Each structure stands twice: as structure tokens, then as C-alpha cells.
Amino acid sequence: MRSLGLLWRYPVIxxxxxxxxxxxxxxxxxxxxxxxxxxxxxVAAVVVWTLIGMVRDVLRGHVGLDILAVVAMVATLAxxxxxxxxxxxxxxxxxxxxxxxxxxRARRDLSALLDRSPRIAHVLHDPGDAQSDEAHDVPVDEVxxxxxxxxxxxxIVPVDGTLLTAEGEFDESSLTGESLPVSRHAGExxxxxAINGSRAIRLRALRTGADSQYQQIVALVHQAESSHAxxxxxxxxxxxxxxxxxxxxxxxxxxxxxxxxxxAEVLVLATPCPLLIAAPVAFLxxxxxxAKSGVIMKSGAVVEQIARVRSAAFxxxxxxxxGRPELVEVRPAPGFDADEVLQLAASAxxxxxxxxxxxxxxxxxxxxxxxxxxxxxxxxATNGVSATIRGRTVVVGKPAYVASLAPDTVRAELGTGExxxxxxxxxxxxxxxLLADAARPEAAAVVSWLRLHEVERVAMLTGDVRSTAExxxxxxxIEEVHAELLPPEKVRLAAELEPRPVLMVGDGVNDAPVLAxxxxxxxxxxxxxxxxGDAADVVILVDSLAKVxxxxxxGRHTLRxxxxxxxxxxxxxxxxxVVAMTGLIPAVAGALVQELVDLATILxxxxxxSGPPSGLRPGADxxxxxxxxxxxxxxxxxx
Numbered sequence: 001m002r003s004l005g006l007l008w009r010y011p012v013i014x015x016x017x018x019x020x021x022x023x024x025x026x027x028x029x030x031x032x033x034x035x036x037x038x039x040x041x042x043v044a045a046v047v048v049w050t051l052i053g054m055v056r057d058v059l060r061g062h063v064g065l066d067i068l069a070v071v072a073m074v075a076t077l078a079x080x081x082x083x084x085x086x087x088x089x090x091x092x093x094x095x096x097x098x099x100x101x102x103x104x105r106a107r108r109d110l111s112a113l114l115d116r117s118p119r120i121a122h123v124l125h126d127p128g129d130a131q132s133d134e135a136h137d138v139p140v141d142e143v144x145x146x147x148x149x150x151x152x153x154x155x156i157v158p159v160d161g162t163l164l165t166a167e168g169e170f171d172e173s174s175l176t177g178e179s180l181p182v183s184r185h186a187g188e189x190x191x192x193x194a195i196n197g198s199r200a201i202r203l204r205a206l207r208t209g210a211d212s213q214y215q216q217i218v219a220l221v222h223q224a225e226s227s228h229a230x231x232x233x234x235x236x237x238x239x240x241x242x243x244x245x246x247x248x249x250x251x252x253x254x255x256x257x258x259x260x261x262x263x264a265e266v267l268v269l270a271t272p273c274p275l276l277i278a279a280p281v282a283f284l285x286x287x288x289x290x291a292k293s294g295v296i297m298k299s300g301a302v303v304e305q306i307a308r309v310r311s312a313a314f315x316x317x318x319x320x321x322x323g324r325p326e327l328v329e330v331r332p333a334p335g336f337d338a339d340e341v342l343q344l345a346a347s348a349x350x351x352x353x354x355x356x357x358x359x360x361x362x363x364x365x366x367x368x369x370x371x372x373x374x375x376x377x378x379x380x381a382t383n384g385v386s387a388t389i390r391g392r393t394v395v396v397g398k399p400a401y402v403a404s405l406a407p408d409t410v411r412a413e414l415g416t417g418e419x420x421x422x423x424x425x426x427x428x429x430x431x432x433x434l435l436a437d438a439a440r441p442e443a444a445a446v447v448s449w450l451r452l453h454e455v456e457r458v459a460m461l462t463g464d465v466r467s468t469a470e471x472x473x474x475x476x477x478i479e480e481v482h483a484e485l486l487p488p489e490k491v492r493l494a495a496e497l498e499p500r501p502v503l504m505v506g507d508g509v510n511d512a513p514v515l516a517x518x519x520x521x522x523x524x525x526x527x528x529x530x531x532x533g534d535a536a537d538v539v540i541l542v543d544s545l546a547k548v549x550x551x552x553x554x555g556r557h558t559l560r561x562x563x564x565x566x567x568x569x570x571x572x573x574x575x576x577x578v579v580a581m582t583g584l585i586p587a588v589a590g591a592l593v594q595e596l597v598d599l600a601t602i603l604x605x606x607x608x609x610s611g612p613p614s615g616l617r618p619g620a621d622x623x624x625x626x627x628x629x630x631x632x633x634x635x636x637x638x639x
Contacts, residue, residue, distance in 0.1 A: 010093065012046065012089070012092075012093035013090065013093045015042070016042075016086060016089050016090045016093065017090070019038065019039060019042045019086055020086055020090075022035070022038060023035040023038060023039050023082075023083070023086070026038070035082075036080070036082050039082035039083070039085065039086055040077055040082055040085075042086075042089075043073055043076075043077055043082065043085040043086060043089055044077070046073070046089050047070055047073050047074060050069065050070055050073075050092075051070060054067060054070070067239060067240075067243055069088060069092045071243060071246070071247070071267060071270070072088050072267060072268075072270060073085050073088050073089065075250075075263070075264045075267035075268060075270075076088065076264070076267075076268055076587075078264050079261060079264035079265065079268065079587045080587075081268060081587050084268060084587075084594075087595065091277055091598070118140050118156045118157070118158035118159075118192060118193070118209075119139065119140055119158075120137050120138070120139065120140065120158070121137070121138055121139075121140050121142075121143045121147075121149050121158040121159065121209075122135035122136070122137055122149055122150040122151070122152070123135055123136055123137075123138050123143065123147050123148070123149055123150075124148045124149065124150055124202070127148035127202075135149075135150045140158045140159060140209035141208075141209050141210065143158065143159050143205050143208060143209055144205065144208070145205055145206065145207060145208060146204060146205060147204070147205045148164065148202055148203070148204050148205075149161060149202065149203055149204075149205060150200060150201075150202055151196045151200065151201050151202075151203065152196070152200050153196060153197065153198050153199060153200060154195065154196060154197075154198075155195070155196050156192075156193060156194070156195055156196075157170070157190055157191065157192050157193065157194045157195075157196060157203070158192060158209065158212075159192050159205050159206070159207060159208065159209050159212045160189065160190070160191055160192050160205070160206045160207045160211075160212040161189070161190055161203035161204055161205045161206050161207075162187060162188070162189060162190075162203060162204045162206055163184050163185065163186055163187065163188050163189075163190050163201060163202075163203050164186060164201075164202040164203055164204055165186065165199075165200075165201040165202050165203075166185070166186050167183060167184070167185050167186070168183070168184050168190070168196065168197060168199065168201040169181045169182070169183050169184075169196075169197035169198070169199075170182050170184060170190060170194040170195060170196060170197060171194065171195040171197070172191065172193075172194045172195075181197060182194075189206065190203055191212070192209075192212035192215070193212075198379070238566060238570065242270070242570060242573075243270075245574060246266070246267060246270035246573075246577065247267075249266055249270075249574075249577045249578065249581060250262075250263045250264075250266035250267045250270070250577070251263065252581065253265075253266050253580070253581035256581070257583065259583075261587070262580075262581070262583060264587060265580050265583070265585065265586065265587045265590055266577045266580045266581055268580075268587050268590040268594065269573055269576045269577045269580050269585070269590045269593070269594050269597075270573060270577060277598060277601065277602055277605070278562060278565035278566050278568075278569055278601040278602065278604070278605045279300070279562045279565070279566060279605075280300060281565075281602055281605035281606065281608075282558055282561045282562035282565055282605040282606075282607075282608040283299075283300030283303050283304070283558060283562060283608070284300070284608075285558065285561070285605065285606055285607070285608030285609040286300075286303045286554055286555065286557070286558030286561075286608045287299075287300065287303065288609060289554055289558075289608065289609055289610065290303075290550070290551060290554045293542075293547065293550050293554070294540065294541045294542035294544075294547055295538060295539075295540055295541070295542075295547050295550055295551045295554070296538065296539045296540075296541060297537065297538050297551070297555075298537050298538070299537075302520065302537040302538060302555075303554075303555045303558050303559065304555070304559055304562075305501050305519055305520050305537070305555075306501075306503065306520045306537075306538065306551055306552055306555035307552070307555035307556040307558065307559035308501055308559075309455060309501050309502070309503045309519075309520060309552060309555075310454065310455060310456050310457070310499040310500060310501060310502075311455065311456065311457040311458075311459070311497045311498065311499055311500065311501070311502045311503065312450050312455050312457070312458050312459070312502070312503045312504075312505070313458075313459045313460070313461050313493075313494060313497060313502065313503070313504045313505070313514075313518070314458075314459070314460050314461070314478070314504075314505045314506070315460075315461060315462055315504075315505065315506035315507065315511050316460060316462035316469055316472055317437065317462070318507045318524065319505055319506050319507055319511075319524055319545070320439060320440060320443045320460070320472060320476060320545070321437045321438060321439050321440060321443075321472065322437060322438050322439070322440055323437065323507075324358070324359065324437065325356055325359040325435035325436060325437055326359050326362070326363070326435060326436065326437070326438045327342075327359055327360060327362075327363035327433060327434070327435050328418065328434050328435060328436045329433075329434040330342050330431060330432075330433055330434075331412055331431050331432045331433075331434065332430065332431035333408075333410070333428075333429050333430055333431045335428075336425070336430045336431055338431070339367065339369060341423050341425075341430050341431040341433070342360070342363065342364050342367065342369060342433065343364055343369040343370075343371075343372070344389060344392070344394045344423065344425060344430070345360055345364075345394065345396045345421065345423045345433060346360050346361045346363070346364030346365075346369065346371055347364075347371045347372045347373075347374065347387065347389050347394070348374065348377065348385050348386070348387035348389065348394040348395070348396050349361055349385060349396055350371055350374070350377075350387075351374065351377035351378075351379060351385055351387055352379050352384075352385040352396070356421050356433075356435055357385070359435050360396075360421060360433055360435070372389050372390065373389075374387035374388055374389050375388040375389070375391075376388050380397070380401065383397050383398055383400075383401040384396055384397015384398055384401045384402065384421075385397060392425055392426050393425070393426055393427070394423070394424070394425055395423070395424040395425075396421055396422070396423050396433075397421065397422060398422065399411050399420070399422050401422075402422040402423070402424045402429070403422075405424055405427060406424035406427055406428055406429045406430075408428060408429045409422060409424065409429040410429060412432040412434065414434065415434075415436075418434050418435065418436045420432045420433065420434050420435070421433045421435070439472060439475065439476060440544075440545045442544060442545050442546040443476050443545050444475070444476045444477055445546070446545050446546060446548055446549055447476050447477045447478055448477060449549050450548075450549070450552070451477075453552070455503075455552075456499055457480070457497065457498070457499065458477075458478055458479075458480065459478065459480035459481070459482065459493075459497065460472070460473050460478050460480065460481045460482065460483075461482050461485055461490045461493055461494065461504070461506075461514065462481075462482070462483055462484075462485065463483075463484065463485050463486065463490075466481070466483040466484060469481050469483035470483070487511075487512075487513045487514065488513070490511070490513065490514035491513050491514050491517045493514075494514045494517050494518045495517060500519055501519035501520060502518050502519045502520070503518065503519070503520045503521075503522060503548075503552075504517075504518035504520070504521050504522065505522045505523075505524065505545070505548055506521075506522075506523065506524070507523060507524040511523070511535075512535035512536075513535070515535045515536040515537075516535035516536075520537050520538065521535060521536035521537050521538070522536055522537070522538040522539075522540060522548055522551065523535070523536035523538070523539045523540065524540050524543070524545070538551055557608065558608045561604070561605060561607045561608040562605065562608070564604065565601045565602075565604045565605040566601070568600060568601050568604055569597060569598075569600075569601040572597045572600065573594070573597055576590070576593060576594070576597070
């Protein structure tokens, strides 16, 4: 079935191969004249169909390689070289199929935007019964304003609503870029697309599905994508000059010799096959090489665009920073040791699913502090965790929660972007653990590499507060900062950035519109940001910003190979045409020689499968660059 699908998808290739086979059979049974007529009629039909497409393109203001292909097909038919004409048809359709195949293969590994979009909502049967969670599922589009919904733990909030439960905790990182969970209280608004925490909550629908935050972001993505100008294929830019040169040489040969056959003999060597095949083969090689490096590019046009990039913009949280909090300081209370506080807190946090818990456990393990089992443990959602360890009651959580159990709790003074987890032991305040979101160790090297390789402008576009954004930007060498932005503002700024093309790197749903609006959108897709992945032109499957450099380096190498292959084809073709002007190359020999030119350009284009490295050297942590100092993330409350 798959083979039949391919045959149906590329009918011109299928019909051309069948025509070759039929002509071959007719030659074998000594029916060359019938074969000639079949090939001539078929190629003539392709010429007519191509001319119709050319007229449509011209009406849209675009002239491509089709004009050269038509001239070459007509010329070969005129001199009776119908086999050469069939080869030109095959090369013409094959080049287009290669481009289409490259794009399809690249997109096959990407998730669609709507895969993450909420589809089902749980509407409560009896909203007035606080003890009953009996609900029926309805499509999100059928939720009416005022409906009371149940959102279970770890589910996506289906529509914008007002929180009815006393308190809830939500992961809004895909909407706002904020890496830490956000607490909401009864009466506050919760946005669709946020992920509920560890307890079921109720909310009253404020808007319908179509009017909610997530769906508005989806609409922005579609709007940005539809506003993109079409990209002219690389080889199309050579069409008119090459066609003009070929016609001038052929006409000159005819005029000097007085023999019309000389015109056709020269044009046989002017077939556009090197142009039609060289660029698609090179771009397909570049796409393959990028995929092996963990970088998915969606088409050959993307390869060309990223090779020419002149401006770059980055989101902050999860892009320039790692998107996960790390322990930066332990502040023990009098009478407690720092390692003791960290070990007890990490042991208790074994029983917590909170985002800060992982950072605390990791820090303890890094310091060689073994985690101890608890005799009993419990977690109070959004507040903290309590555990009995070595007979001692350890509580880790928000300051208010810990203070309710240890009245001597003292709030810590937080630096820019820091969050705190408070610790109490046996009813006494034991200290505070300060965490921050560290910059990616390769981020500074990536920014530096771009500046050294013809990227004239580097900017940060983030929804985070200005003080944190500027702190991160300063340490990474980024001078231009645009902070506290909403998705539409990011789209506007990306559209205004000069010089172009503009590259934008981000992750999460909130970055999807600006990735779609940029000339080249790159999504950090390693953590499953499907919305960003669908909107972007490039998706990085490895959690390393150094892959941005790899993408640009591969794009530039691929473009150089494609251009060189095209010039090799043009140079050889023009040289052979000059020789053919003297009558030394008959039409049949010219068609065969031209295939050798095609082979030479294809072999050279395959060099795109390999090439020089980007220049970034792996650092000590293996991330692709030397480590840079950790920086803070968006200011956030403690647990």
C-alpha cells in the first residue's frame, strides 16, 4: 500500500518510468518508430502541462527553471532525441520529488500543535455538591461560560476559568516561560494550557474554548505562518540568466553555421538537470546530516534561510537557561549545620513531586550526602512535605506552612530570580534553601559564535521581568533585551528586527507564535514542547543550545555545496555548448555527455552529507561549550 501511495504521489515520475519501459520494449521488438511517437506525444503533453503551470507562475510574478526545462524538451524533440527528452522529464520531476520528500521526512518526526491542545473537559453534574466529583466529559468546544469544571491532577486546564478550590498549583511554563509552578487562590484566573498540580481542582469557565488563552496562541501561530512570503528555490534564481546564455549561444551557432540542427545540438547540452538536481540533493544531504546531529529542519528552503541568518533572538527560560531550579545556597539557622539541613531536607523531598524537590535532592547527592528513608511521610499539596527521619520530624515547604509548625521561622532575603524552600526540624526553624535557574553552560559560547560568524544583531525576547532578563543577558554577552513581553508583542518585535533573515530560538506554547513569525524559528523540543515544535522551522531534539550553532553551520556548509554544484553544472554545460557550436558534438553524444555533467554535479552535491564541524568544542560537562556562570531565573515566591 505504501508503494502504491508513492506512485500516486509522484505520477509524472511513474508515467515517465513506464514510458521508458514501453519504449525499451518497442525497441527490442523492432518498433522504434512507434516508440518514438509514444515518447514524443508523452513529452509534448508534459510540455503543455508545464507551460500551463508557467503561465500561472508568471501571473504571480515568478519565473523559475520550468522555462529552461521546456526549451530543453522542445529542442531535444526537434532533433529527434526523444530518449534525452524523457530523461529531462525524469530529472525535472525527480528534483521536485526530492524537495517534497525531504520536507515530508523532516516533518514526520514532529508532533502537531493540536496534539497538546485540550480536547475534553470534565463538567460537574452537581456543582453545588462540594463532596461530589461526579462529572461527564464533553468536547472543549461545547463548554459554556459559567460551567463548573473538574481538573484532575496533572491534567491540562481546558478553558480559561476562575478557581473555585481554595488553592491550586499550576505549571504555566509552556504559556509564560516561568519555570517554577505558580500558586493560584480561590477567585483568581487560571489560563487554559496550564498543567494542574498534584490535587484535583474546580474552576468556573470564564470563556469558551475558542476564546481561551491556548486557542488564541494557536490562532496567532496560524496567522504568523500565513503571513510568510513564499521562498524562491535556490536554482530558480539561475533560470533566466542560464536560459538567456544558452539561447544566445545556440542562436549564434545557428547564425554562423546556417544549420538549424546546430541550434538543437547546443540546447541539448543546456538541459537544466544540474540545476534541478544539484540543489535538492545537497539540501537533502544537509537535512540528513542535521537529523543525525539531533536537529530536524523541515525543508530545503529552511536550510537556505538559516545559512543566510543575520539577526538572532532568544527566549530566556528554558532556552538560554536550563528551565530547572538548582540549589545556590544553604542558609542554616543558628544551631544547625548546612549539610545537616540539606541532607534532612533532601531526604524528606524524596516524597515530594514539587519542582524544587528535584533540585534539592540533586544538590544533596552532588555533595555526597546520602538520602535516608522516612518512617512515614506525607505531602500537603502546594505547601510542603513532612517526614519522620531518624525519629526527627522534618518539614520542608513554603514559609507560611513551615511557620505554622515552627513559629521561629525567619523569611530569607532573596536575590534576583531566587526561590526558597524553608526547613523545620522538630518544630524549630532549621534554615532555608535558595534555588535559581542556571544558565545553560553553552549559552555564552553560542552567543559569541553567532557574533563571530556574521550574525550582526543578538537580542533577548522574554516574558520575564526586566531585572532578571538583564542579569542573564549581561552574563551571556547579550546587550539588547526586551522583557515582560506577551506573545503578540514578541511577534511584533520579531517582525521589526533588522537585518534579516531573523532567527528566533524558544520553547513552549508561548513561543509558538514568534517562532512561526520569524524567518527561521528554532524550537528547543527535547522536553516535548509540541506547540513550539509545530510552529518552528527547526526543532532541536537534544537538550543543548549548542545545536543552534550546528544548525547554522550545517546550513551554511550545505548552501556552499549546493551553489558550488550548480556552478560546476553551469560551467561544464556552457563549456560544452561552446564546443557544440563548432559541430564537434552531435545531438546524441551531447545528450550522453550531459548525463555525465549531471553525475558530476550530483556527486559533488553529496558532499553536503559531511563537512567541517561548527567550531564549538565540548566543555567539561559535555554540553558543547565551556561552562559559564549560573544565572538567576524569573523571580518567584518560595514553595
